[in-house]
Amino acid sequence: MPELPEVETTVRGLRPHCLDQRLAKIEIFQPRLRWPIPDAIRQLTDARIESIERRAKYILMQTSKGYMIWHLGMSGSMRILDAADPSPAHEHVKLHFSNGQSLRYIDPRRFGALLFSDGDPLQHKLIATLGPEPLSDDFNTDYLQQQCKKRATAIKQVIMDAHCVVGIGNIYACESLFLSGINPKTRANRIRKVRLQRLVDSIKQVLAQAILQGGTTLQDFTRTDGQPGYFAQSLNVYGNQGECPNCARPVKRFTQAQRSTYYCSRCQR
DNA sequence: AAAGACACCTGTCCGC
DNA sequence: TGCGGACAGGTGTCTT
CATH class of the missing domain: 1.10.8.50 (Helicase, Ruva Protein; domain 3)
Known part of the structure; x- marks a missing residue:
């Protein structure tokens, strides 16, 4: 599904709801995405979301205890809902925020991914070798x-x-x-x-x-x-x-x- | 190194 | 209605 504009739209939509929120609870309903969701993701409970950036089609979510690296695959999307709202179909991950809101990761085909990085996410194996951003001057x-x-x-x-x-x-x-x-x-x-x-x-x-x-x-x-x-x-x-x-x-x-x-x-x- | 096929997974639509 | 097949926004991995 999502190409660069859809991922960028997602990042911009997330920021106002997620920045500075504490991850009060992390629920993983389906760990089998393109790669299994690493155990380290659960350790991010109580971390605070410090920034959200995009590189290629990856969403880099910086927390006080490491990075969540998201990819939406072919059919992934993210929604901000009240934590009490029911789960949409194919909701695989739910991040509960300290303010009562929540981020839901929804992905029918499960080609997306949620990965972890405790260092610079740009050095992650999947990201380090990518080409330039098309909207940057490096792409000319x-x-x-x-x-x-x-x-x-x-x-x-x-x-x-x-x-x-x-x-x-x-x-x-x-x-x-x-x-x-x-x-x-x-x-x-x-x-x-x-x-x-x-x-x-x-x-x-x-x-x-x-x-x-x-x-x-x-x-x-x-x-x-x-x-x-x-x-x-x-x-x-x-x-x-x-x-x-x-x-x-x-x-x-x-x-x-x-x-x-x-x-x-x-x-x- | 480059190119092409295939894999992963679920839902929807179309023709019979 | 039901069923089979084609198709769908991505991309790592394997083989040639």
Whole structure:
């Protein structure tokens, strides 16, 4: 489910409710997520939440006794509810706060994760080797060109590779390629610099706009207050079984690396 | 090193 | 209605 804008939306929604809260109680209903929830998480009882940051699609929750590292996988979401409110379906973790509120982690498919780090979470094995943030200056035309130079595979797979650049999943990859007029199948090492420049610009634009709209809700993504994100109405090609909004030709769909790719064969070359 | 297939899991939708 | 199959926002791991 969640790509960078959805994770960023989640982090922003969490902060006002979670910062400075003491973890009065930690309930784990289903420890079997993508990896088993480590025992160390239970030791965070009575710790205080000091900061919440995002790196790639990971949520880094700093407490006075170590970090919770969350990943929402394909179907994960977080809700802030009164601690007395009933559990939504597929609620796997419940953090009770000292003020009577609670954070619920909900994840039907259980591809998400809750990990622990007692040091710098950026040094965590899963995080340390990731590529730059797409909205940072480190992600620029020169960098992307350097990455593409050594890749003969399709450009869509390159921009979805978190070791190249983080945060771009299937939706925003399709949308960015549409905006920049690039065919998703194009081999990365055959794209000229001026077009990579357009792709970098499109990625930044799409992600920034999606964050402003609270992310994309297709099925189960909700913000921490239960509201949907509104970027779905801005999608040009993803999930579009009708016409290209630019040229009115049918949007095409095909499978690429086991993922659906949507594009316009006229507008994207 | 790069590329591709596969794994994990549940829910929903569509055609028969 | 029921059933089988395809599909869904991610990504680590294994094999080639």
